[in-house]
Amino acid sequence: xxxxxxxxxxxxxxxxxxxxxxxxxxxxxxxxxxxxxxxxxxxxxxxxxxxxxxxxxxxxxxxxxxxxxxxxxxxxxxxxxxxxxxxxxxxxxxxxxxxxxxxxxxxxxxxxxxxxxxxxxxxxxxxxxxxxxxxxxxxxxxxxxxxxxxxxxxxxxxxxxxxxxxxxxxxxxxxxxxxxxxxxxxxxxxxxxxxxxxxxxxxxxxxxxxxxxxxxxxxxxxxxxxxxxxxxxxxxxxxxxxxxxxxxxxxxxxxxxxxxxxxxxxxxxxxxxxxxxxxxxxxxxxxxxxxxxxxxxxxxxxxxxxxxxxxxxxxxxxxxxxxxxxxxxxxxxxxxxxxxxxxxxxxxxxxxxxxxxxxxxxxxxxxxxxxxxxxxxxxxxxxxxxxxxxxxxxxxxxxxxxxxxxxxxxx
Amino acid sequence: xxxxxxxxxxxxxxxxxxxxxxxxxxxxxxxxxxxxxxxxxxxxxxxxxxxxxxxxxxxxxxxxxxxxxxxxxxxxxxxxxxxxxxxxxxxxxxxxxxxxxxxxxxxxxxxxxxxxxxxxxxxxxxxxxxxxxxxxxxxxxxxxxxxxxxxxxxxxxxxxxxxxxxxxxxxxxxxxxxxxxxxxxxxxxxxxxxxxxxxxxxxxxxxxxxxxxxxxxxxxxxxxxxxxxxxxxxxxxxxxxxxxxxxxxxxxxxxxxxxxxxxxxxxxxxxxxxxxxxxxxxxxxxxxxxxxxxxxxxxx
Numbered sequence: 001x002x003x004x005x006x007x008x009x010x011x012x013x014x015x016x017x018x019x020x021x022x023x024x025x026x027x028x029x030x031x032x033x034x035x036x037x038x039x040x041x042x043x044x045x046x047x048x049x050x051x052x053x054x055x056x057x058x059x060x061x062x063x064x065x066x067x068x069x070x071x072x073x074x075x076x077x078x079x080x081x082x083x084x085x086x087x088x089x090x091x092x093x094x095x096x097x098x099x100x101x102x103x104x105x106x107x108x109x110x111x112x113x114x115x116x117x118x119x120x121x122x123x124x125x126x127x128x129x130x131x132x133x134x135x136x137x138x139x140x141x142x143x144x145x146x147x148x149x150x151x152x153x154x155x156x157x158x159x160x161x162x163x164x165x166x167x168x169x170x171x172x173x174x175x176x177x178x179x180x181x182x183x184x185x186x187x188x189x190x191x192x193x194x195x196x197x198x199x200x201x202x203x204x205x206x207x208x209x210x211x212x213x214x215x216x217x218x219x220x221x222x223x224x225x226x227x228x229x230x231x232x233x234x235x236x237x238x239x240x241x242x243x244x245x246x247x248x249x250x251x252x253x254x255x256x257x258x259x260x261x262x263x264x265x266x267x268x269x270x271x272x273x274x275x276x277x278x279x280x281x282x283x284x285x286x287x288x289x290x291x292x293x294x295x296x297x298x299x300x301x302x303x304x305x306x307x308x309x310x311x312x313x314x315x316x317x318x319x320x321x322x323x324x325x326x327x328x329x330x331x332x333x334x335x336x337x338x339x340x341x342x343x344x345x346x347x348x349x350x351x352x353x354x355x356x357x358x359x360x361x362x363x364x365x366x367x368x369x370x371x372x373x374x375x376x377x378x379x380x381x382x383x384x385x386x387x388x389x390x391x392x393x394x395x396x397x398x399x400x401x402x403x404x405x406x407x408x409x410x411x
Numbered sequence: 412x413x414x415x416x417x418x419x420x421x422x423x424x425x426x427x428x429x430x431x432x433x434x435x436x437x438x439x440x441x442x443x444x445x446x447x448x449x450x451x452x453x454x455x456x457x458x459x460x461x462x463x464x465x466x467x468x469x470x471x472x473x474x475x476x477x478x479x480x481x482x483x484x485x486x487x488x489x490x491x492x493x494x495x496x497x498x499x500x501x502x503x504x505x506x507x508x509x510x511x512x513x514x515x516x517x518x519x520x521x522x523x524x525x526x527x528x529x530x531x532x533x534x535x536x537x538x539x540x541x542x543x544x545x546x547x548x549x550x551x552x553x554x555x556x557x558x559x560x561x562x563x564x565x566x567x568x569x570x571x572x573x574x575x576x577x578x579x580x581x582x583x584x585x586x587x588x589x590x591x592x593x594x595x596x597x598x599x600x601x602x603x604x605x606x607x608x609x610x611x612x613x614x615x616x617x618x619x620x621x622x623x624x625x626x627x628x629x630x631x632x633x634x635x636x637x638x639x640x641x642x643x644x645x646x647x648x649x650x651x652x653x654x655x656x657x658x659x660x661x662x663x664x665x666x667x668x669x670x671x672x673x674x675x676x677x678x679x680x681x682x683x684x685x686x687x688x689x690x691x692x693x694x695x696x697x698x699x700x701x702x703x704x705x706x707x708x709x710x711x
Contacts (some may be wrong), residue, residue: 016578021531208689211684328639375521379500
C-alpha cells in the first residue's frame, strides 16, 4: 500500500513542517529576563506528527477522489450514510427515540447537579445551533455576529429585571422579540451584500454590540456585568438550588423540543423552501418570483429570535452575565456546531452541538486544545465532508421506469 | 493646530500599516475571490517570529540595526512560508467548492493558527524591542512624529512602489492580472494558475509580516490576539477602497487610518473599533463596490 515515493513525499512534508514551526514551537523567549528556552522535544513531535498525518491526509484525499469518480460515472450514490439508513427505518429509530426520551427525563435524577448543568449548557447550544442553522444552513447567509442576538436576549432579561423587576416568563418573549428586532436591524443594511461582505459586516455588528456593552457603563454596567439575576420560578414556587437546576434542565428540554419542531416545520414550508432556493442560487431564486428582501429578512429575524430567547435562558441559568461571554469566538463555536453537524440538517445540528459541547467537558485534558481542534475540524470538514456528519437530505422526486410511479423521499 | 497635525500624522502611520496588511487581502481576493481570514494571523506570526529571532540575536550581542534587519528578513520568510502552506492545506482543495465552504475553511485556519501561537508561546503581552534607531535630524519634531513613524512611512511607500512594479512590469505580475480577470482563460493560454496563486499568497504574506514587525516596534508589545483585530481593520480598509484593487487598498487604508485617528482624538477612544465598523457599514450601504472599485453586474 505505502510506496517508497509516498514515504519520500511524507518525509519532505515533515521536514517542511519542522522548518515552519521551528521558531514558534521550539523557542520560547522571556524578554523580561532575557532568557531563551529551547524545546527540542516539540520539533521531534511536529516531525513525527506531520509525517504520519500526511499519510492520513493523502488517504482521505484518495477516498474523496474515488467517491467523486463514482458519482461522475453515473453510479447512484445510493450508499447512504449509516445515520440515514437508521433514520429511514421507523422500526429502528422509534425504540431509539423512546430510549433517548427516557434517558433525557431521568437524567437529572440519575446524575449530579453538575452533570445536569453541563447538559443544560449543551441544550442551550443545541438551540443556538438550530437558530443559526436557519440563517447559515438554510438561507446560506454566513452570519458571524450571531452571538450579538444572544447578548441582546441575555441583557434584555438582566436589565428589565434589574430596573423593573420583570419576571423570567415575561422576559422570554420580550427577549425573543428584541432578538428579532435586532435581526431585522442588522438585516436591512446587509441585504445587498454577498456572502463574504456579509460575513465581515455581521462580525463587525457583533463586535459593535460587545464593545458598546463593555464601554457604556451607565447602561450595561460595563465589564463588571450584572449579577444576581433571578432564576425562573414556576407558578410562584421558589426552588432550592437543586430544584432550580432540574427545573432549568426540563425547561431547556421543552424549549429544545419546541425549537426542533418549529425548525422542522419551517424547513418544509413555503418560506423554508424559499430559503433553500436563495442559498442555492440568488438570481434563479429571484427569477422564480421569490421576494429576496422578505426572504432574507425573515431568515435573519427568525434566526435571531431563537438567539434572543436562549439569551434570556442563559442569563437566568448563570445568574450573572458580562460582555466577556459574548465574544466573536462564541459565534464561531456555534458556526462550528452547524458546520460539523451538517448545514441545514436539524438532527445533524443537535448531534453536532452535543459532540462539541459535551466532549470538551468530559475530556478535561484536552480542553486547553479545544479551540485549536475546533479550527482544525472546520478545515477538515470543509475539505473532506462539506455536508457535515449527518448531511441534510435534499427533497427529491425520483421517476422509476415508464410506469410513472413517483417515489418521494426526504426527511 | 499642532494637535491636528499630530493626529494627521498618526493617521498616516496607522494607514500605512493597514495598507501593508490590506494589500495581502486585496491581492488574494482579486485572484481567487476569497477573504483570507487567516491573513491577520499570518501578520501576527510575522511579529512573533521577529520577536523570537531578535531576542535570540540580542543574546548573541549583535548591534540593534543588524538585529532589526535580520529579524525582519526572517519574519518575512517565515510568514511567506506560512502563507504558502495555508493556501495548500485550506484553500487549494476547495478551489471548486462553493464560496461559503472556502470561507468557513479560512475561519477555521485563522482559529487554528491563533490557538497554535497561544498554546506554543504565551497568552501574555510580550514587550517588543524597538530596534529602529532614533535619527538625529528628527529630534526637533520628535514630539509629533517619531523616527519609527518615519521608517514605517518610508518602508510602506517603497513596498507599494515595488509591488506596483511587480504587478505592472513583470511576467508574473502579468500572469496575476490575467488570472484575476479570468482564471479558466488564463489556464488556456498556458499560465500555471496554481503557481500564480501561490506567489500571490507569498507576496501578500511577506508584506503583512513587514507590517507586523513595523507596528510591533512602534507599539512596543505584542500578543497572540493582535492578528484578529488588525486583520479585520485591514479588511475594512481593503473593502473601503474596493476589494481586489491594489491602489484602492492603499487609499482605503489611509482613509481608515485618518478616520480612526481623528475620531479617537476628537470624540472618544473607547469606541475606536466601533468607528471602523460603522464606517464599513456606511460605505457598504452607499457604495458597495468601495471607493475605487467598479461594481460589476452578476452574470448568469
